Amino acid sequence: xxxxxxxxxxxxxxxxxxxxxxxxxxxxxxxxxxxxxxxxxxxxxxxxxxxxxxxxxxxxxxxxxxxxxxxxxxxxxxxxxxxxxxxxxxxxxxxxxxxxxxxxxxxxxxxxxxxxxxxxxxxxxxxxxxxxxxxxxxxxxxxxxxxxxxxxxxxxxxxxxxxxxxxxxxxxxxxxxxxxxxxxxxxxxxxxxxxxxxxxxxxxxxxxxxxxxxxxxxxxxxxxxxxxxxxxxxxxxxxxxxxxxxxxxxxxxxxxxxxxxxxxxxxxxxxxxxxxxxxxxxxxxxxxxxxxxxxxxxxxxxxxxxxxxxxxxx
Amino acid sequence: xxxxxxxxxxxxxxxxxxxxxxxxxxxxxxxxxxxxxxxxxxxxxxxxxxxxxxxxxxxxxxxxxxxxxxxxxxxxxxxxx
Numbered sequence: 001x002x003x004x005x006x007x008x009x010x011x012x013x014x015x016x017x018x019x020x021x022x023x024x025x026x027x028x029x030x031x032x033x034x035x036x037x038x039x040x041x042x043x044x045x046x047x048x049x050x051x052x053x054x055x056x057x058x059x060x061x062x063x064x065x066x067x068x069x070x071x072x073x074x075x076x077x078x079x080x081x082x083x084x085x086x087x088x089x090x091x092x093x094x095x096x097x098x099x100x101x102x103x104x105x106x107x108x109x110x111x112x113x114x115x116x117x118x119x120x121x122x123x124x125x126x127x128x129x130x131x132x133x134x135x136x137x138x139x140x141x142x143x144x145x146x147x148x149x150x151x152x153x154x155x156x157x158x159x160x161x162x163x164x165x166x167x168x169x170x171x172x173x174x175x176x177x178x179x180x181x182x183x184x185x186x187x188x189x190x191x192x193x194x195x196x197x198x199x200x201x202x203x204x205x206x207x208x209x210x211x212x213x214x215x216x217x218x219x220x221x222x223x224x225x226x227x228x229x230x231x232x233x234x235x236x237x238x239x240x241x242x243x244x245x246x247x248x249x250x251x252x253x254x255x256x257x258x259x260x261x262x263x264x265x266x267x268x269x270x271x272x273x274x275x276x277x278x279x280x281x282x283x284x285x286x287x288x289x290x291x292x293x294x295x296x297x298x299x300x301x302x303x304x305x306x307x308x309x310x311x312x313x314x
Numbered sequence: 315x316x317x318x319x320x321x322x323x324x325x326x327x328x329x330x331x332x333x334x335x336x337x338x339x340x341x342x343x344x345x346x347x348x349x350x351x352x353x354x355x356x357x358x359x360x361x362x363x364x365x366x367x368x369x370x371x372x373x374x375x376x377x378x379x380x381x382x383x384x385x386x387x388x389x390x391x392x393x394x395x
Contacts, residue, residue, distance in 0.1 A: 190373065207352045208345060208377035215356035216375060247353050 002126040003176035004311055007283035008061025008168040010053055011270060012044040016141075018160070024148075025156035032160045033268075037246020041163030041271030043141040048164075050082040051093045053276075054137035057166035058098060060283075061133065065170045069098035073130025076118040078275040080111025080302060081138045084199040090137065104129065111138075111197070112242050112301020114275030115167065119297065119309055120183040122171035130173075136275040137166035147202035158203050161245065163271030167279025175314060178295065183309035184225045186217070195302040214248060214300040219255035221308040222298050229294075229310055233257040237293035237313075238285055242300060243267040243277035252298070264289075274301070320366075320390055324383065327361045340383040355380065362386065366394040 017040045018029035025032075033039055044053060054077055062069060075098070077091040089107030106121075108114045115136030122132035140162035147155035171180070191213060194206040218241070226233060239258050241249055246267050253263035264285045273280060278299050292313045300306035328336045332349045344350045350358060358380060359370055370393075379389050 188372065191376075206377070208355055209375075211352040212355050212359065212375050212377060213372070215353075216372065251353065251356070 002123045002171050002173055002180045003314070004178040004180060005170040005172050005176035006061055006065035007279060007286050008057045008059070008064055009166065009280040009283035010056035010060060011165045011280070012042040012048065012053070014043050014045065015040050016043045016163075021154070021160055024152060024154045025159050026153065027156050027160070036160055037249075037265075037268055038160065038271045039268045042165055044139055044164040048139070050079050050085070050137045050139050051090045051097070053139065053164065053166035054079070054090055054094045054135045055097045057137060057168040057279075058094060058133055058135055061168035061170055067131070067170065069100060071131055072098070072100065072103055072133050074104045074106065074122070074125055074132045075100070076106045076108060076122055076132060076134045078108040078110055078114025078118045078134070078136045079138055080109060080114060080197065080274050081140050081143055083109050083197065084142065094135065108275075110275060110301060110303065110305055111195070112244065112274045112277075113299040113303070113305040113307065114301070115279045116242070116297055116299035116307055116309060117185060117305065119169060119171065119180075120185055120307065123180045123183065123309075126171050126173045132171045133168060134171060134279070135166060135168045136277070136279045138274040138276045139164045140272070140274055143197060143203050146200075155202060157207055158205055161272045163273045165270055165273040165276045165280050167276045167281070167283055169279055169282065178311040178313055180309065180311045181229050182225050183307060184221050184228070185305070185307035186221065187303055187305045189303065191304055192302070195304070197302070211248065213304055214244065214306070215251055215255070217304070217306045218252045218298050218300050218308070221306055222252070222256050222296055225308040225310045226296065231294050231310065235294055236296050237262060237291045238295040239263045240278060240282050240285060240295060240297045242298070243270065243281055244272050244300070320387065320394070323365055324362075324386060324390070327358070327365050328383070331358045331361055336383065340387075343381050344383070345377070345381060362390070366390060368394050
């Protein structure tokens with residue numbers, strides 16, 4: 001079975017507080033925090049690209065794993081926000097910047113659930129390709145700005161949520177700190193219009209539908225993967241979720257029966273960084289509070305795509 | 315004709331989930347009226363499932379089906395016997 005060796009992350013320096021956003025969405029900072037649990041987020045400089053963020057997280061992850069890019073057998077780059085840039089996607093550029101020539105580099109143009117799908121694919125590719133670096137990188141601030149009207153006012157439904165950043169994980173067949181035990185992935189395209197971005201127009205989000213679906217599907221996927229491995233929810237030491245909204249994180253943990261203190265959260269500091277968020281959370285969790293036992297990853301995003309992956313400390 | 319017992323049971327569910335009085339107009343949006351927000355909707359669906367002993371399948375998890383008292387009653391008429 002494959003192993004998770006290390007996580008990495010990169011967050012832009014610029015902190016954007018609720019107070020800064022509030023004047024552009026016509027809401028109070030307090031309302032923004034109560035609606036989302038988000039107090040601040042990071043926004044990258046206009047010259048910074050998804051590829052820049054991805055490369056920085058990759059370098060951080062490789063350093064933490066004590067390895068080099070030359071030893072990679074594959075890279076996977078998950079990013080929904082890069083869809084605006086056309087093709088090729090960011091994976092080829094990240095591979096070139098890491099000095100890779102001929103190593104397969106796969107784009108997963110999937111918002112929010114991309115890094116989960118990337119991890120699940122890496123677990124399968126690792127036995128044939130060698131070490132796989134999974135990166136989730138997003139520049140959501142560019143999408144937020146697309147909603148600006150002639151006065152610079154933003155869509156409050158989306159502008160309060162999103163941040164920029166990148167996370168990464170190294171998956172290998174050689175033994176490492178966490179063994180990947182299993183994963184489940186699902187897609188249901190019948191609600192695809194409820195969360196969509198065409199690369200030019202403002203992001204469209206039916207928040208009622210997204211929350212309703214995510215509230216059901218994430219717990220179901222977590223229960224499904226735990227049942228496949230006969231692991232009790234009460235034994236899970238960390239639930240590492242896509243950091244969409246604090247209210248959703250609490251709801252998912254409660255629905256599954258995992259204690260609130262085991263549901264890792266940094267959404268208050270970074271906002272929703274889409275497909276980067278789960279791996280940024282994993283990187284901080286691993287550095288701050290990793291405990292022995294089973295850990296579960298889960299994400300839900302545009303499509304709708306969702307799923308869960310379970311690993312266990314070795 | 316609305317089923318009086320069903321209406322009473324539904325109003326009990328709505329009053330349990332909502333933080334404000336249920337609008338008198340059965341066609342008024344429960345979301346636009348401010349009665350329910352996005353995080354109360356999953357609670358409403360779960361409470362309806364429990365009260366009426368039904369399972370709302372994922373394909374029916376469309377907010378429009380639960381947008382008003384009238385729409386919820388129509389859904390229940392079709393699925394709750």
